Amino acid sequence: MPTCLDSAIISPFPTLRHQDKPLTEAPRRARRSSGRVTLADVARLAGVSPITVSRALRGERAVDSQLVEKVQQAADTLGYVPDPAARALASQKSTQVLVLVPLLSNALFVDLLEAVHRTLFPEGYQPLIGVTHYDSAEEELLLRTYLPHRPAGLLVTGFDRSETARQLIAQSGVPCVHLMETSNAPGVACVGFSQTDAGAAITRHLLERGRRRIAFCGAQLDPRVLQRAEGYRRGLREAGLYDPRLEMLSPERSSIALGARLFEEMLQRMPDIDAIFFCNDDIAQGGLLAAHRLGVAVPARIAMAGFNDLAGSDQMVPSLTTVRTPRSEVGREGAGMLLGMMRGAKPAVGSIELGYELVVREST
Amino acid sequence: MPTCLDSAIISPFPTLRHQDKPLTEAPRRARRSSGRVTLADVARLAGVSPITVSRALRGERAVDSQLVEKVQQAADTLGYVPDPAARALASQKSTQVLVLVPLLSNALFVDLLEAVHRTLFPEGYQPLIGVTHYDSAEEELLLRTYLPHRPAGLLVTGFDRSETARQLIAQSGVPCVHLMETSNAPGVACVGFSQTDAGAAITRHLLERGRRRIAFCGAQLDPRVLQRAEGYRRGLREAGLYDPRLEMLSPERSSIALGARLFEEMLQRMPDIDAIFFCNDDIAQGGLLAAHRLGVAVPARIAMAGFNDLAGSDQMVPSLTTVRTPRSEVGREGAGMLLGMMRGAKPAVGSIELGYELVVREST
C-alpha cells in the first residue's frame, strides 16, 4: 500500500485510507473518530492485542522478539504515532519537562536552555520553557498553569521563591532540580557553583593588580547578584579595604544602557575609585562604552571587570576581564540529574558543585 | 472545611481529605485513583451532573445562572483544576500553541516571544517554544514531535521550510500564522514587514549622506538577510552605484566577533569603501568595535549602519544608525490573528504589513 506508506512519511498522524468497517453493527450513537491511527489499528494488523503493541513499542517488559518485530512493522506500515494526551491521561505523567528561567534576554539562560534541550530531547522529554521575569507571582502562576499537566520533571533557577511556590512544587511530587546555585539542604537536588566565591575571586584579582578603591556595581539584585556582592565584600574585607560607599546597587533590570549610567554616577559620586566590578557583563560593557565616550582610560585610570563572559566581552575595546560561568554544564548536568530522578533513581538527588574560570583580558 | 480551602489555595490538584466511599461496592479490580479532584467530585457536591459542571466552568452554552454559581462554589471549595490531558484527549485539542523560532540567541526573537506570550497566555493558551537553529531537519523533527500533541495553533518564522514541513503543517489542520515576512499567497496568514524595502531604505539613507562606495556585510544568510541584501542592491542600482565586489556574504552565524572579522576582511579587500550596511546589529557592533581597535574613524572615514536596533546599539561609540523592526508588534498581531483563527474566525486569515523605522544616530 504505497499511499499509506507515503502518508506515513509525511504526517505524524495519518488517516486510515481504507477505513475498517466497525466491528459491531449495533446502533452506536456517539461516534467521533479522530481519524488517527490507534494502537488498536496496529494490533489488528499485527494480529496481537493492543497491550502487547503498547509494550512492544515502549520496550517495556519482555515481549517475544518475533512479536516485537511484527508490531514494529505494522506500526511503520500504518505510520502509527502514539497520542501524548492519551498517554498522559492513562499514566498520569507527560513527557514534558517544565523549565523555569528568570529571563530570555540574558544570554546566560539561553545557553542554559540550549544545554537542557540537547540533553533532554533525545531522551524523549520535551522542555517546556516558562519565563518568570524575576517575579514570584509570575512563577506561581506558571506553576499553577503547568503543574496540572503533570510534567515528568521540573527545572528551576535558584532557591529564591515564595513559600507557596515551594509548596506547589513539593506537593506535586514532580522531581525537581535547582540550577545555578547549590545547597546542602537534605533532599534538595541542585547543580551550580558558588557565586560568592566567584565574586571574591575576581575581587582578589583586582587587588592583585594593585587596585585599592574597588567599586561594585550591581543591577537587578536577584539572589545571585547579591551573592556576588557578598563575595566582593569578603574579598575587600580580607584586604582591609572594604568601604560601603563603594557599592552601588540598582534594582533596575541589567542592561548595557544601565551600565553606562551606573558608571557615570559612580564616577561622580566616588571620583577616587580605581576599579569597578560589575555584577554582569552587560552592565560592564555599558561601563566600558561610557568610559570611552567620556575619555576615561581603561584600565590605566579605572580597571573594569564583569561577570559571566557573555557574547561581545572579548570584542570590547579594551576587551573585558570577566568570570566564565559554566551555564552549559549546569544545564547539561542538571538535566542529567533530573533524567535519573524521572527514571526513578533516588540516589541521584544531591548537589553538584561546578567551577568557574577567571578570564583575564585587557580591561584590568 | 478550612483544611480543604487551605489546600485549594496551595495545590493545583489537592487530594480529597474526606475520601468519599465508592458508590458501588462491587468487586472492582483495576482501581487507580490519581487522588485528583475530578469533575465528578464537583458534580456530586453541587448536586448536578458532570456535564453541567463542564459546561458551567467553561462558560459554554447557556447554563442556569443559579447553577453556575453553585458549581463555581463547589469547584472553589474542592479546589478543582481541570486535567489538561483529559481535556485534550476528549476534545482532540490542547491549549498549547507551538511557536517555532530560529534562535533564542538573537534578541529579536526573544522580543517576539515575549509579545506572543503576553497576548496568548491571558487568553488561556500557553506558548510552547521550539528552536530550529535555522535547520529544516530540526524544524521537521520539532513538528513531528509536537504536532501529535494537537496544539491549538502554530506560529512559525517566515516561509522558508522543507516541503515535508509544509505538508506536515497543512495536513495537521492546525491554524498557522507566519511571522516576520509577508506573502500574498491565498489562504496564507502572516504578519511582518518588507525586509527588502527596509534594506533599500537604509541604503538610500547612506546615499543621501553622500556615500558612494557602500558595502554590504551579511551573515547567516537566512531568507530575511537575503531580502535585505536584495533591498541593498535595489538601492544602489537606482543610483547606478551597484558593484558586486562590495558584497560580503558569510554563512556563519551572526555575532559580534564575526562582525569584527567581516569588517577587517572587507576593509582589506575593498579599501576604497566609504560605508557598510551590516545585515544585523550584532555584526555592526562588532564592526564598530573593530574600527575603534584599528583606529578607523566612524563615520568620517567609513559610515556604518546595522539592522533591528538591538540592545546596546544606542550605547555604542559612535552610536549606531539602524532600522528599528517591529518584532513586538509582529508577535502581538500574529498571536492576535492566530487567536481569531483558533476561535474559528475564517476571515481572520490574511496578511498584515507592519512598518519599520529608520533610526539615524552618530555612525552615519
Place this chain on the structure above:
DNA sequence: CTGAAAGCGCTTACAG
C-alpha cells in the same frame, strides 16, 4: 436548559 451514554486512545493492575 440539563443529562445519560459513549467515546477519546492510551496504561495499570490482575490473571494466567
Place this chain on the structure above:
DNA sequence: CTGAAAGCGCTTACAG
C-alpha cells in the same frame, strides 16, 4: 510472555 477488563478525566453527540 500475553491478554481481557477497567480506568484515567474529560467532552461530544444525542435526546428531551
